[in-house]
Amino acid sequence: MKILILNGPNLNLLGKREPGIYGSQTFDQFFVQLQEQFSSIELTYFQSNIEGELITKIQEADDLFDGVVLNAGAYTHTSIGIGDAIKAISTPVVEVHISNTFGREEFRHQSYISPNAKGVILGFGLQSYELALQSF
Template identity: 50%
Template structure:
């Protein structure tokens, strides 16, 4: 059976490669997507990005119905969204939280995290490579 992995990206991640590259790196979201496809050619990867909280909630719910696992970089919604938190609490598949930077080493307002309590695990601070680490974990968890 083909593993189906949803990779969901929240607000401002469409700006990767140009937004604060000293923090988030120079890779674009498309670069990351292509590396994930290359790393797991036998998996089906649904890779999406939105700046809308409601859309992200809809996709989390869809992933719970259709996917084997969910990789989520909720961006700023990590620190603000009870709606995403609640959608994840209803999610019945493994959820891997990923962050390009290490939020714990940044501004104090990033200490609040509504995603981690709902995640199977968190990968943070490894830049774009964190997505490949999360993909490996997702594939192992659903094998």
């Protein structure tokens, strides 16, 4: 099984950005742990702050991966294009968030991803990714 983990804007700052919300571990450090924990799954990781690059990766995933774990960051709440890309592919996508977006600002309560996702996992810190991987 091949799974793409796709992170959006500002997730390259994990470990530095708001550690009270996002923790002190970088995603690169965490990704090594995921690879060890899920050694039977071929994991690929990509992060971008650019919406179009995320859309391209989602489109490419349809031919290359059995599933996508997507944390689109702030694009979750603004990007109709990412939502449409997920709707256009047959590969299942699990939406994840490190924080509980419903416990944060009102604008974070809207997701353009959720209606087209296999499921949504949020609020469990980096463990949200582990739970998403277990769903495949």
